[in-house]
Amino acid sequence: MSDNTSRIRTIFRSKTTKVLNKVEDPRETLDDSYEQQVKLLQQVRQAVAEVATAKKRIDLQGQEMGTRYQRLGDQAREALAQGREDLARAALERRALLENQVAKLQEQYTALQNQTAQLQERERRLAEQVAAFRVEKETIKATYTASEAQVRANEAVAGIGSNMNDVGTSLERARDRVAQMQARAAATDELLAxxxxxxxxxxxxxxxxxxxxxxxxxxxxxxxxxxxxxxxxxxxxDRGPERRRGGPDEWLGIGQAPNTP
Structure with missing residues (x-):
């Protein structure tokens, strides 16, 4: 039961370490930061496009009002030439009202123009920052990857990998079991004997x-x-001199009963 528990703890610790390393990986953190900056840049560009669209719409409206303003002036002069002072006065009154509307429209157009310029400047600066961050991000990622590969290579050469403690524990446990089995074999031999x-x-x-x-x-x-x-x-x-003078096959008589003289 204790071996199974230790093995489960080892597996759990290994998986937890991998998860933590993945969470703490600076390469993923840098990629996430870069994606956030890119999204922010896209939002600024979208805002620039929306402001530019609003400014263009006011510009078209101003052009229409300018055309009407000129037409009312022409109508007032023509009515006055024909002796219709009342029509000329009405045209000039409408022209005066239109002039006020055009003035307000001009204010909105100027504000949007300034806002567009500010957003475009922010977009330019942010685009430069994103580009610079991307270069630095890739440099850091490459450096980290190279350092990580070097660490793994050094650990492999030196035999100090992250799982060497678990390997050492398993090896020590195997040695203990071998010693126990050898002792048991020797004991059973003695008991059989x-x-x-x-x-x-x-x-x-x-x-x-x-x-x-x-x-x-x-x-x-x-x-x-x-x-x-x-x-x-x-x-x-000891059979005496004769016994010692035996031939090469004398050893065959070792342990045999002596012949009777």
């Missing part, structure tokens, strides 16, 4: 045969030792 554990692959009554063989070997050693104490030259321990 001592008879504490039953060898299921051994023949029936193998434990009795093993104990009898051990007793027989001990009895043989005791017999040879007793013979040596009594000075018996027939012992297999």
């Amino acid at each position: 001592s008879g504490a554990l039953k060898d299921l692959t051994a023949a029936p009554d193998a434990d009795i045969e093993r104990q009898l063989a051990a007793l027989s070997a001990k009895a043989d050693v005791d017999r040879q030792l007793a013979s040596m104490k009594q000075g018996d030259t027939s012992t297999t321990v």
